[in-house]
Amino acid sequence: MSNATNELVKLSAAEMAAKVKAGEVSSRELVDAHLDVIEAAEPSIHAFLQVSGDIAREQADAFDAKSAEEKAAMPHLAGVPIAIKDMIVTKGIATTAASKILEGWIPPYDATVIEKLKAAGMPILGKTNLDEFAQGSSTEHSAYGPTHNPWDTERVPGGSGGGSASAVAAFEAPLALGTDTGGSIRQPGALTGTVGVKPTYGGVSRFGAIAMASSLDQIGPVTRTVLDSAMLQEIIGGHDRRDSTSIPEGPRPMVAAAMEGAKRDLKGFKVGLVKELGGEGFQPGVQARFDEAVRLLEDMGAEVVEVSCPHFAYSLGAYYIIMPSEVSSNLARYDGMRYGMRVMPPAGVPATAANMMAYTREAGFGDEVKRRIILGTYALSAGYYDAWYGSAQKVRTLIIDDFNKAFEQADVLISPTSPSTAFKFGEKMDDPLAMYMNDIATIPANLAGVPAMSIPAGLSDDGLPTGIQFIAPQQRDEVMYKPAAALEAALEEAWNGPIWQSLTTPWLGE
Template sequence: MTDTTELVKLSAVQMAEKLRAKEITSRDLVSAQLDVIDAAEPSIKAFLTVSGEAALEQADAFDNLSDSEKAELPELAGVPIAIKDMIVTKGIQTTAASRILEGWIPPYDATVIEKLKAAHMPLLGKTNLDEFAQGSSTEHSAYQNTSNPWDVERVPGGSGGGSAAAVSAFEAPLALGTDTGGSIRQPGALTGTVGVKPTYGGVSRFGAIAMASSLDQIGPVTRTVLDSALLQEIIGGHDKRDSTSIPEGPRPMVAAAREGQRRDLKGLKVGLVKELNGEGFQPGVEARFHEAVDMLTAMGAEVVEVSCPNFKYSLGAYYIIMPSEVSSNLARYDGMRYGLRVMPPEDVAQTAANMMATTREAGFGDEVKRRIILGTYALSAGYYDAWYGSAQKVRTLIINDFKKAFEQADVLVSPTSPTTAFKFGEKMDDPLAMYMNDIATIPANLAGVPAMSIPAGLSDDGLPVGFQFIAPQQRDEVMYKPAAALEAALEESWGAPIWSSLKTPWLDGLNK
């Protein structure tokens, strides 16, 4: 039996190899992860709900399968996973980190959860996020602040800071997140993890609580590129229950990632997006980014600069389109059918309208209310064409920018986040400063193209930096090859994985 610390620091692929070699069981893996969760949660607070008993039962179900039955399952079968609490799970509380859904136990599973269960991957629990995925720091959760494992006084990014922190802190080898404007990739950059936003429609959104339906996408959170590829192939594919699901089979991400590990990028054209680096980006972030670009060149890639002039309007367009869809999607939380219900004071008429108003006032946090109001205004009579209509026209211009850029390059690159992790409270009083964290990630959501963030080293402040790859729509595999190649080159230059620099006091004393 491998000791706990050694076991949880393995990649998901390495865990799967040990399972196939019968060196460990799935119960061993789940038990080790639950031990780490118990030790880490007082300082990290990545989980809102831990489903330990259910995870152990799922692990036992895998362990009891015959060898022939296991051989028919995906490579990651038996490896545990954490789930962002924006994705519904039958029998496990799902809150979207909001008081308005406190105590809600879904009667069904999201499509991605059905696929994970079919793959016999135990569910460790539900991770924290900004309420209804609205934020860039996970400070807008109604329940708790999640800390960055690299510095517990700093944020892990958002909205999916819980999933990223759980993977970074070795509480889980894998996690699922949702990405509406960078909510998988930006936390990945800030926590030193790999975060992937697949092509819009490439992974079913059925069972993902809607924030902004034309932008939301479920994707992997892992510690390696290959782990993400394997996980995306499990959760991807067409789903007739999702009207936006792409009617085609999954892309060959795993083959591309394994090919990339050979570090031969001859013939690949890499487009350096002029508008997504330079002014406004932290010097250490810029330095690591350009060092990584040099590594791509050294592996045979041809680097060219591409211009996407309309990207400068992406932040403005996003913060009109997204709140407009938020105001529509969140109208369903009214206290009438499920979730929180708060009756108005006795001196106020006990009407349905007053009950709805009282419930929404008590159940929604400030950031959610801010976006509902902004979106309602943008959609109101007299302003719809001027605001929402104009933003959709800008979205078309951004899509066209991507099309032109991909005529010049196979894959585009940029820093993932303009800064490293910032301290709690540093940007809470300035929503615009908080929104700027997504400046490099938003364009991919507006265009529906796939994008990925991988660790590119540490900035001068000792905190992780993210490197972003963006591929053409429905060509997710194109970004996996150079991402895996760069990951391998960076690890060789560091002499160890990036997480080897992470201090993990919560792991002390866990060896068995």
């Protein structure tokens, strides 16, 4: 790998965009540089399920052919390439949700966010790996093999969006999109040293996002810096009449908030330390980096107050009833009748529609997906609906009330993003409950629909990344960008540069 390529791919997306605007580099050069890294890194990382090199080059060439006036009128990040989680449909590029049941399916349309990226002149590098139908916390449940963590390829990158997080962390892409149902953007962000954002529910259109749990799913940015996330969220956000849950309001000023935060002045800003999200059960190195980050926020003038959200203790239980129930409903459409895999009954078994559906779903779905479908079907069944699903929704309301009361005391809430650093492959595969615990700090934000962000908080004692989570009030996404950008700048000074400088990248020849 040439030094020029290495220097180029290690720029932030905002820096790349500035060079494109200044005419110092073309979009095609950015695409080619990242495709070179993908070729070198993929044998070790396996972040991508599909690499759309030819399409990305065509899109880059089309952008480069535009006039200076046309380019000047385009949004932030114009000309900068991006990777897409394979849970988001892309016209002409296979979309599988990392499941055998959708193997080879090429969508005839684009998701709304993809339309916005294309309008912004952002070439699509390919589709990234994930836990099948976004169901998992490690990306080990992909039907096409796991993604590896660039910090230690014997460890998981988190999930479900481990492919997007690893692609950005390994410099295979400067930006990516993910989907977050219970922490699937933020938890991989913490484990790979990237920035992951779950916008307010409805703040980014879900049209074209393959549904897992419709009341929880949200598309969001995966980046290396807070400013890059702000720029990307402003591009993909906004109302969409094709999404009935889309919020009918204008975009929030995320970029301005991030730039203001970079000045590192948090006087008058109140930060709420969530008592229930930390301490016992959190890895000592994770807690230590979090405590150091809190002190840095105080040094910049923020007032840190402890807040209690007592019903957060029940969030994991409520989530693992609501989410599987919605999974059971949403995945009923994969029956072999209309599209995707079709498996006919073997000889001697009647060739009925019911049998064909049964054999198709048996062959097409993995163990984790089947587990959640069964659990959700049980929770929704006659005689159990009120006891399980109805009760979980009541707990959800109590969690929303906890957030409302906490935001009366603080502008933004903080916690560690994940209770541990990246674990080794296979370590938790035989214990689903232990795997589910990885989302304990991220799930409350999804249940309440509030925006949340994870940024790198430093390296734990084991040399692996940790994350700190910022949570803002609903429809006030910009509020979390200011303290996140301030802390990012302070941590960069404390660590003598970006945390990713500690990453060993043999695929770059370093």
